[in-house]
Amino acid sequence: MTKSSLDVDLLVIGWGKAGKTLAKRYAATGKSVALVERDPAMYGGTCINVACVPTKDLVVSAEARRPDDDPQTYFTESVAGRDDLIGKLNAANHAMLDGQATLFDGEARFTGPKEVTVRTADGDVVVTAQTIVVGTGAIPTRPDIPGIDLPGVYDSTTIQHADPFPHRLAVIGGGFIGLEFASMFAQFGSEVTLLDAGPALLPHAEPIVAETVTDVLTRRGITVRNNAEIRGIEQSGDGLRAQLADDGIDVDAVLLAVGRTPVTADIGLDVAGIDTDAKGFVRVDNRLRTSVEGVFAVGDINGGPQFTYISLDDNRIVWDQLVGDGTRTTTDRVAVPNTTFITPPLSQVGLTPAQAQQAGHDVLYAAKPVAKIATMPRPKIVGDAEGVITFTVDADTRKVLGATLFCIDSQELVNLVALAIRAGVTADELLNGIWTHPSSTEALNEVLAELKPYGS
Numbered sequence: 001m002t003k004s005s006l007d008v009d010l011l012v013i014g015w016g017k018a019g020k021t022l023a024k025r026y027a028a029t030g031k032s033v034a035l036v037e038r039d040p041a042m043y044g045g046t047c048i049n050v051a052c053v054p055t056k057d058l059v060v061s062a063e064a065r066r067p068d069d070d071p072q073t074y075f076t077e078s079v080a081g082r083d084d085l086i087g088k089l090n091a092a093n094h095a096m097l098d099g100q101a102t103l104f105d106g107e108a109r110f111t112g113p114k115e116v117t118v119r120t121a122d123g124d125v126v127v128t129a130q131t132i133v134v135g136t137g138a139i140p141t142r143p144d145i146p147g148i149d150l151p152g153v154y155d156s157t158t159i160q161h162a163d164p165f166p167h168r169l170a171v172i173g174g175g176f177i178g179l180e181f182a183s184m185f186a187q188f189g190s191e192v193t194l195l196d197a198g199p200a201l202l203p204h205a206e207p208i209v210a211e212t213v214t215d216v217l218t219r220r221g222i223t224v225r226n227n228a229e230i231r232g233i234e235q236s237g238d239g240l241r242a243q244l245a246d247d248g249i250d251v252d253a254v255l256l257a258v259g260r261t262p263v264t265a266d267i268g269l270d271v272a273g274i275d276t277d278a279k280g281f282v283r284v285d286n287r288l289r290t291s292v293e294g295v296f297a298v299g300d301i302n303g304g305p306q307f308t309y310i311s312l313d314d315n316r317i318v319w320d321q322l323v324g325d326g327t328r329t330t331t332d333r334v335a336v337p338n339t340t341f342i343t344p345p346l347s348q349v350g351l352t353p354a355q356a357q358q359a360g361h362d363v364l365y366a367a368k369p370v371a372k373i374a375t376m377p378r379p380k381i382v383g384d385a386e387g388v389i390t391f392t393v394d395a396d397t398r399k400v401l402g403a404t405l406f407c408i409d410s411q412e413l414v415n416l417v418a419l420a421i422r423a424g425v426t427a428d429e430l431l432n433g434i435w436t437h438p439s440s441t442e443a444l445n446e447v448l449a450e451l452k453p454y455g456s
């Protein structure tokens with residue numbers, strides 16, 4: 001094995017959203033850039049290869065399934081469509097940086113504060129750089145449950161190619177991944193049991209939202225079990241048995257969805273003197289600087305919210321320090337929205353009424369079931385009038401403080417509301433806004449007319 005070396009202006013470890021965006025932009029300014037990715041199947045990062053994009057592609061397929069479609073055949077065809085799309089995106093992501101930066105197929109590990117050794121098929125390369133951006137992402141957490149290595153026990157990545165199709169599926173964890181996959185597999189035709197450790201789904205949501213989501217999932221055939229304590233998973237005949245405190249559930253497959261662990265344990269952070277916290281997240285300040293000068297941590301490893309658009313914003317913060325005035329920080333973020341892609345999608349932004357009260361606001365609140373919003377015919381046209389829409393508003397200024405949108409198109413509508421919160425738009429401006437028809441935005445023309453003091 002040979003050993004060679006390279007010195008660059010910027011070294012990026014991991015092909016995630018922040019890392020690839022920084023690599024491309026910095027290389028375009030004429031700087032020398034190297035990027036290391038350990039797995040060719042991950043060119044472009046987690047989001048496009050195994051997370052946001054392939055799972056939403058599968059969600060769309062699941063929603064389009066007709067009752068007579070055979071689940072196994074339909075799922076196999078859907079996965080083939082997903083693979084076709086992801087193959088193209090993976091190649092496009094590689095092409096985007098090919099020729100712009102030095103690209104390494106290899107595993108990176110710190111061997112000094114500003115030195116990284118990359119293990120490639122052709123030998124080790126020692127890379128030094130003025131700036132190093134670490135964005136190694138996160139992987140599914142493996143809970144301490146006996147039996148999780150049995151065949152048929154999947155995580156969010158492996159279940160996307162489940163074979164055979166799981167006709168009976170237990171999902172462990174009722175967070176983003178648990179809810180999305182439970183909803184999706186139920187629509188693919190699985191009998192789904194959702195097992196969550198908490199006393200109720202969506203513990204931070206308003207009660208009416210948590211109840212409506214649970215009701216919709218239940219009516220779609222999903223059995224929701226809260227306070228579920230999974231003692232172990234065992235082989236049982238042709239399938240598996242998930243053993244709970246009082247009873248057990250017989251299934252064909254189990255999905256583990258109990259959170260994501262940062263990929264920081266084996267990359268030599270200690271050798272470099274880069275601090276991590278007890279859970280393995282890299283400690284950063286509000287400019288994403290680690291304990292070593294010139295080394296930044298971006299994306300899922302820095303303890304911030306684990307979303308692709310946060311990783312994208314991490315890129316902006318580092319970029320501002322590389323070429324700007326360095327003032328942009330994580331504390332500039334206001335009203336960061338999120339969407340859980342169940343059917344219909346569940347989106348949230350800003351404060352819930354309880355949070356707003358706790359923050360000292362005098363709160364006005366409106367909550368209306370989607371089926372009762374007369375000015376918004378779009379859900380009825382599309383054939384999905386499930387859900388509820390809520391708004392939280394400051395009584396004194398009438399500025400919008402938050403919203404929960406459990407309705408079709410909410411992954412789009414929530415961005416409008418986020419902008420309204422950031423811009424200090426009042427409830428009246430949204431209520432009296434001129435919106436296209438028929439659209440989901442028209443909900444604003446009606447729901448906001450029903451604001452009342454919270455709790456009255």
Ligand SMILES: Cc1cc2nc3c(=O)[nH]c(=O)nc-3n(C[C@H](O)[C@H](O)[C@H](O)COP(=O)(O)OP(=O)(O)OC[C@H]3O[C@@H](n4cnc5c(N)ncnc54)[C@H](O)[C@@H]3O)c2cc1C
Pocket residue numbers: 013014015016017018019036037038039042043044045046047050051052053055106107108109135136137138156157177263267298299300301305306307308309311
């Ligand atoms: C099933 C699922 C669905 C999701 N859906 C959404 C969604 O709809 N919307 C959303 O915003 N977010 C979603 N997320 C979260 C989102 O995918 C992540 O927040 C985001 O991809 C994190 O990006 P990142 O910048 O941390 O790096 P990543 O994209 O995770 O990239 C890190 C890269 O580093 C590589 N790497 C690791 N160690 C090394 C090493 N030592 N040397 C070289 N390379 C290395 C990895 O192979 C990987 O390619 C989802 C996540 C999952 C699991």
Ligand SMILES: NC(=O)c1ccc[n+]([C@@H]2O[C@H](COP(=O)([O-])OP(=O)(O)OC[C@H]3O[C@@H](n4cnc5c(N)ncnc54)[C@H](O)[C@@H]3O)[C@@H](O)[C@H]2O)c1
Pocket residue numbers: 143172173174175176177178180195196197198228229230257258259260305306307338339340341
């Ligand atoms: N649409 C999106 O934006 C999207 C989609 C998927 C994932 N993600 C990101 O990925 C992250 C990870 O998702 P996730 O769903 O794995 O984690 P999560 O933190 O969202 O949810 C984990 C859930 O598992 C439950 N749990 C933990 N241990 C358990 C146990 N032993 N038994 C039963 N339940 C248990 C918790 O109560 C919690 O409800 C999310 O936080 C999110 O940031 C985002």
